[in-house]
Amino acid sequence: MNANQPVVPLDVPALAVHHVQKAFRDKRQRRLVNAVQDISVVVPRGEILGILGPNGSGKSTLIRMMATLLVPDTGSVEVFGLDVLKHRLEVRRLINRVSVEASFFKKLTAEENLAYATGLYGVPNRDAQRRARDILERLGLPSHKLKVPLEQLSRGQQQKVAIARALLTSPTLMLLDEPTTGLDPKSRREVQDFILEVRRTHDATIVISTHDMDEAERLCDRVAIINHGRFEAIDTPASLKARYGPTLESVFFTLIGEALEDALEDGV
Template identity: 65%
Template sequence: MRVLRVLDLVIPRRVRVDAVKDVSFQVNKGEIFGILGPNGSGKSTLVRLIATLLTPDSGTVTVFGQDVASDRLAVRRCINRVSVEAAFFKRLSALENLEYAARLYGLDAREGKRRAEAILERLGFPHKKVTVPLENLSRGMQQKVAIARALMTAPVALLLDEPTTGLDPVSKREVQDFVLEVRRTHDTTVILTTHDMQEAERLCDRIAVIHNGEFVAMDTPENLKASFGDGNGHTPTLEEAFFRLTGGNVEDWLREQGE
């Protein structure tokens, strides 16, 4: 079953430069679809459009057959989104933020608290921190709360825009495991943008590489790597394949990420 369909999408950035240019793809139910690209390549723009936060200049985007431009409310009922710019009530605790979200999702107070506590525990959130105001928590802990909020219900589709940015390696692994678990138990469809090649390779069924607003490749991680084999038995890493596709190198990549 097709969950997401993007056809001939164009999103203007400025008068003469497009943020996304003539992009077409589709994502099937239960698939984890990754989007890799340098900073400014159009990854987050694409996710924001799927989330109905932007309107395309031309082309169409549908989620479960609902158009993101003309059927925004219907689309929003189908998706949960996590971004690196998640908004919270900073003076409320992690638990209070999740309990508030639970009420918006239509859960009663008792069930909302139960789910919030269970998800925070599953994500490795320290129990002694659940009642601490978010403004006093680290960036990584706040990101875990954003992920927990998106998983309060059994989401049909998850939009994860760099979900593990700011997390330590253990926390990254916990989040990745939970994403796989949600897909396995609920057949959830996931759209993932990430800078982490290992994360993309571990989670994604297919990966699209976006560069200067255009998809330059789209395939399984294994096929992307194999397409750049040298014929002598050497299979490149996903990182090497990515650099070949985008014309970059390790030094440029680290500079773009501010490392």
């Protein structure tokens, strides 16, 4: 943890979501679309929680509310006991988010982007450069790529820089929104290995959204299956498989299929 981060208490959950809901207005159909519906979850310190669902299921909306980027319509989100609305600045010092649409100053080099990001968190530039090289080397990105403008890097290389940017600030809570989407199998494995290492060595709590069944099973202590903005089930991969099917994929299709049947019966 860097010196600018708030003191993190040991006796409260890393993340607590209480009856959160979020709707958006569909301008074309002139109606409200419920993106997240009455979701509650408590994530203890040190856990990796996976949020597994199809496209449009509410994964990203939920993570954006955890990250203080969206305001819930109802309900609350707390990070280490701090309400994300009342204590937004303090919360942002404790978290970092990596998303599939990682944003950068594309004309600047990877090194310049990382220096800007870490400067916001008070990380000394010399330390940041050393750690950036180490992290990117672990992720399979050559150090000379730090001198290349982001717009000249591949999609996978940009995603590795985004992951390095998040890890450089030593976040206590990492919010990873489909972080390996678009990566080749080797790069995906390198990122997954590094996520596990960060949890082990930095006392980090991690929430990761994905639609990759193998990734969820490999990384996550618990998995929440989300569909139409609701959690259909949340448990360890082993417990989910014991209840619903021999593989996480079969669990997913069993739960999503049942949710679809219920919706059709209700006339949705």
